[in-house]
Structures are given as C-alpha cells and as structure tokens.
Amino acid sequence: MDTPLPKAAPVRTASLGKREQTKAQNRELILDAARQVFAELGFGATTVRDIIRATPLASGTFYNYFKSKEEIYQAIQDDVALAIRPRLREERLNAKSVEEFISSTFRTFFEFVSEDRVNFQTMRHSADTSRFRVDTPETIAGFAELREDIEKAIAAGLFPPVDADYLMAAIVGVAFEIAERIAHRPDHDPAAAAAFATALFLGGIRTLPVAAPLTAGTA
Amino acid sequence: MDTPLPKAAPVRTASLGKREQTKAQNRELILDAARQVFAELGFGATTVRDIIRATPLASGTFYNYFKSKEEIYQAIQDDVALAIRPRLREERLNAKSVEEFISSTFRTFFEFVSEDRVNFQTMRHSADTSRFRVDTPETIAGFAELREDIEKAIAAGLFPPVDADYLMAAIVGVAFEIAERIAHRPDHDPAAAAAFATALFLGGIRTLPVAAPLTAGTA
DNA sequence: AGCGGTCCGTGACACGTCGTCAACTTTCCG
DNA sequence: CGGAAAGTTGACGACGTGTCACGGACCGCT
Structure with a gap:
C-alpha cells in the first residue's frame, strides 16, 4: 500500500519475508481469539476447538503454535x-x-x-x-x-x-x-x-x- | 453378621432398608474413589471415567449421584x-x-x-x-x-x-x-x-x- | 524466470470422554 | 407371591483431542 517500489530490492528489512509474516499474524490471530473466548466462556468451559473456530484457521494449525x-x-x-x-x-x-x-x-x-x-x-x-x-x-x-x-x-x-x-x-x-x-x-x-x-x-x-x-x- | 434374628421384624431402625443402604454405600464408594483419583491426578486431569473405573460400578451410576x-x-x-x-x-x-x-x-x-x-x-x-x-x-x-x-x-x-x-x-x-x-x-x-x-x-x-x-x- | 526443497496450513482420522436412555435386576410392600 | 418402583447397567451418538499424510505456497539458488 506504500510506494509501489517498481520491482527493486526484496528487502529483508521491515517485512521479514512472507513466511515469518503470516506466522506472526496467525499467532496473534489465535491469541486474540483465545483472549476473547476465555473471557466469554471462562477457562474450564473453553475448548481448543472453540478458539480455533473463532479464527479462519484449521484445527491442526493451532497445534503448530501451542501445545494445549x-x-x-x-x-x-x-x-x-x-x-x-x-x-x-x-x-x-x-x-x-x-x-x-x-x-x-x-x-x-x-x-x-x-x-x-x-x-x-x-x-x-x-x-x-x-x-x-x-x-x-x-x-x-x-x-x-x-x-x-x-x-x-x-x-x-x-x-x-x-x-x-x-x-x-x-x-x-x-x-x-x-x-x-x-x-x-x-x-x-x-x-x-x-x-x-x-x-x-x-x-x-x-x-x-x-x-x-x-x-x-x-x- | 450380628444375631441372625430368626426371621422376625424387618426392623426399620439401624439399617434403613437395603435400598437406602446401598445408596449410601455407593455414594461413599464414589466419593472415596474421587478423593483418591483427584489426589493422584489433580483436578484438571481427572475424568469422570477415571473415578468410576476406580469403583465396581458402571458409568451411568455416577450420574445418579453427581451431575459432573x-x-x-x-x-x-x-x-x-x-x-x-x-x-x-x-x-x-x-x-x-x-x-x-x-x-x-x-x-x-x-x-x-x-x-x-x-x-x-x-x-x-x-x-x-x-x-x-x-x-x-x-x-x-x-x-x-x-x-x-x-x-x-x-x-x-x-x-x-x-x-x-x-x-x-x-x-x-x-x-x-x-x-x-x-x-x-x-x-x-x-x-x-x-x-x-x-x-x-x-x-x-x-x-x-x-x-x-x-x-x-x-x- | 524457473526449479527443487522446505515450511506449514489443512481436514480427516482414531481414540477417548461425555451424558443419556431403554432394558434389566433388585427391593419394596400389599 | 406378584406387581410397581427404584436403581444399575453398558451401549450409543455427539463431541473434543492430538496426529499425520497431503498439497500448495514461499524461499533461495541457478
């Protein structure tokens, strides 16, 4: 969205590559969902599925970021x-x-x-x-x-x-x-x-x- | 185990009838098992099945005594x-x-x-x-x-x-x-x-x- | 640009737990 | 003794769990 940058250097500065970027993004996505669901249901009633459902991700992805x-x-x-x-x-x-x-x-x-x-x-x-x-x-x-x-x-x-x-x-x-x-x-x-x-x-x-x-x- | 009592009065005194008796007994059975299992596994890791397994009773029986x-x-x-x-x-x-x-x-x-x-x-x-x-x-x-x-x-x-x-x-x-x-x-x-x-x-x-x-x- | 290698998201799967319920057994009481 | 009530049983459908083979996207190199 910034200056289109003709096609120059694939800078390794601000954005650290798409890989790292979505990784951090997914982590935040899951954490945000978790914060919301925990607040709503309490810890005991919350399931991993509830958290992942509040997210566009698939269930398996959760376990790439957190064990439980x-x-x-x-x-x-x-x-x-x-x-x-x-x-x-x-x-x-x-x-x-x-x-x-x-x-x-x-x-x-x-x-x-x-x-x-x-x-x-x-x-x-x-x-x-x-x-x-x-x-x-x-x-x-x-x-x-x-x-x-x-x-x-x-x-x-x-x-x-x-x-x-x-x-x-x-x-x-x-x-x-x-x-x-x-x-x-x-x-x-x-x-x-x-x-x-x-x-x-x-x-x-x-x-x-x-x-x-x-x-x-x-x- | 006491005096055999030829066949006399089915007294409603000390023992309150077989029904009540096994009821109280089962309750204690379940509670004892639960105390033991909780102490061993902790609250979070314990399941109702774990408790009932530590008992001679069937799983459905648990729910006649406790909801969860x-x-x-x-x-x-x-x-x-x-x-x-x-x-x-x-x-x-x-x-x-x-x-x-x-x-x-x-x-x-x-x-x-x-x-x-x-x-x-x-x-x-x-x-x-x-x-x-x-x-x-x-x-x-x-x-x-x-x-x-x-x-x-x-x-x-x-x-x-x-x-x-x-x-x-x-x-x-x-x-x-x-x-x-x-x-x-x-x-x-x-x-x-x-x-x-x-x-x-x-x-x-x-x-x-x-x-x-x-x-x-x-x- | 093109290409192999790697990373990681995906969703189905096997397994276990949950709470329920129809069938059965035991006790109660007339 | 016999019918009713109470209580036990274990199988069942629904759901959650953690895993894994698959496949597509990204990376770095030529």
Whole structure:
C-alpha cells in the first residue's frame, strides 16, 4: 500500500519475508481469539476447538503454535505478568522506606488489574461455582523476585529480619484476594484498596483507615 | 453378621432398608474413589471415567449421584469446609480481644490444613504448571461468616471501624497463601505460620517475629 | 524466470470422554 | 407371591483431542 517500489530490492528489512509474516499474524490471530473466548466462556468451559473456530484457521494449525489450552492460557497470562513485573520491580528498588516499598507495590498492582479487563473477566466467569488462579512461570518468577527484593531490603536494613518467604506470600495473598474484591465492587477504587493494604502491612489492623460508612452490606 | 434374628421384624431402625443402604454405600464408594483419583491426578486431569473405573460400578451410576466432575469436587470440598467452619466460628465468637480473634483464626486454620492430606495433595498436583483454588458454596459461606463476625466485632467495639469486606479478604488471602507455603516447606510448622500472620495483622511488618536464620533460600 | 526443497496450513482420522436412555435386576410392600 | 418402583447397567451418538499424510505456497539458488 506504500510506494509501489517498481520491482527493486526484496528487502529483508521491515517485512521479514512472507513466511515469518503470516506466522506472526496467525499467532496473534489465535491469541486474540483465545483472549476473547476465555473471557466469554471462562477457562474450564473453553475448548481448543472453540478458539480455533473463532479464527479462519484449521484445527491442526493451532497445534503448530501451542501445545494445549493450558499452554495458550499461560502465554496470555505471561504477557500480562511481563507487562507489570518490571514496573513493580523498579518501584521496589527505588523504595527508600518500608512505606514506599509496600505502598508502591499495592498501588501499582491494583491500578494495573483494575485496568486489565480481559484477564479479570476470565476469572469471573469461573466464579459462578468455582474460582481459580493460574500461576504461570512468569508469575512465579515475579513472586520469587518479590521475595528477593524483600531479602535485599532486609539486608539493607530497610526491613526487620522477617521471614521473607512468608512475607512474600502474605503480600501476594492480600494483593490477589483484594484485587478480586475490587472487581466485585460497583466503584472500582484501586487507590482506596491500596491504602487499606498498605496500612495493614505497616501498622496492623488498628491503624487501618476507617471505612466509609456506606459499607452496609445487607440490603 | 450380628444375631441372625430368626426371621422376625424387618426392623426399620439401624439399617434403613437395603435400598437406602446401598445408596449410601455407593455414594461413599464414589466419593472415596474421587478423593483418591483427584489426589493422584489433580483436578484438571481427572475424568469422570477415571473415578468410576476406580469403583465396581458402571458409568451411568455416577450420574445418579453427581451431575459432573465439578459437582463431586465441590461435595468433597464442602465436607472439608463443613468440618472447619463451626470450629472457626466458635473461636471467633469467644474472642475477647483483637488478638484472640485473629490468632485463633489463623491457628485453627493452619492446624487443620496441615493435617488435611488429601485436599492439599490435590492442589499440589495442579501446581506443576498451574494452581487453582475452588471456592464452593460452603467455602463462600464461610467467608461471609467471617465478614459478619468482623462486623459484629466492630459493633462490639472490639475492632476499629474498618472495611470489613477488605479485612475479610486480607485474612482469607493470607490464610490460603501461607497455607500453601506451609505445605511446600520441609518442616510443616503451623504454629510458626500462625504467629507470623497474627503479628502481621496486629502490628504490621515491624512487629513480625524475627525469622529463624536458617531460611537461606538458595543452595 | 524457473526449479527443487522446505515450511506449514489443512481436514480427516482414531481414540477417548461425555451424558443419556431403554432394558434389566433388585427391593419394596400389599 | 406378584406387581410397581427404584436403581444399575453398558451401549450409543455427539463431541473434543492430538496426529499425520497431503498439497500448495514461499524461499533461495541457478
């Protein structure tokens, strides 16, 4: 569609040859279809056939790109984890105090997930009867990174010498569980959630911010 | 096997008739098989056929007792939740202080899961690549109960007026995530884990117990 | 341009699981 | 004892799975 280029050099620059091009295109085609179908049906109800049907491709082609439903789901999740992991790490490494370390972690995480429609839609659909969380290699690496950063912070005297493994687990547990609650609430408010989690980790229950009185619950 | 009872009354007392008897027996047969197969294969890899094959029954019979793999899994999980829920509730209602409320919750929960082989085996197997948690109706009711108890504790002046929903989520998140870590560690120590979680909720990171120096991590 | 080699999309295939159902067996009760 | 009700059985059609021989399009070389 650009300049027709009389017939000159079959440049190996921008387009890497038709082969590579359709390969990348097909991969994106399948991934997009998968994201959509997962969001619509949930992970459990989705079949490889559903995904490939949402695509102009044949069923066999799927297996040239992914081994199974599990693998493509992992690929999708990994993309998400890959997007947030460096941001989290950077903020933690720049942290000058426990406060900064904790609050930036929660703030960034909650902001991210409250913007990430697709992924949380998928989780929700399974929520009818059961909910599940998939920890991909990338996610697990992110957890390990958090633990390392905690250990570094301890070595630097920023944190008291606590059990880094348990502390990591506690942060992860609270982050995911509260993220779920954010998604369930009418007003998604990542900032308030981050304030809550941060106060909890810094000073415990007694220093938590007082709840808005509207949280009546029943009726 | 007891006294042969010449031919007297076909008593409707201890044994409720052969019909009811085999019905209950078959149900237990299927449930036992399911527990075993789930623990061996994990939830995802298990099929209804696998379960029924571990049984002397025919495939159609399964569906007289459970609608699907999901439903029987829920039934199993519900049994577990049913066993621990009243204990947790009782301890919380007897709590005279924030300390008691929090510490008894974590202690009871961690002790329970560290004894519950079957259930955590199942979770583990999926852990190769992905992990998941199923929240059954009974489990969800347990969460709601925790939130109600928090609200009661706030009303009674035991807790400051915090966001009960978020606090519940935080407790649940930490409880499950740390339970997972306990299972992964060589020395299952529910008491230490409970002490950690309790200190976190009562006073925040700075009041956490100091870790045993052996937690080297690498090597 | 033309030509072999390679890559990869294609859809049919063999196999297994799913949930159902008509036929059969066992229990119940008058 | 005999008929009705309850429950078990295994075969069945529909569907999903992963594979593979085929064939057409692309690549690089002459």
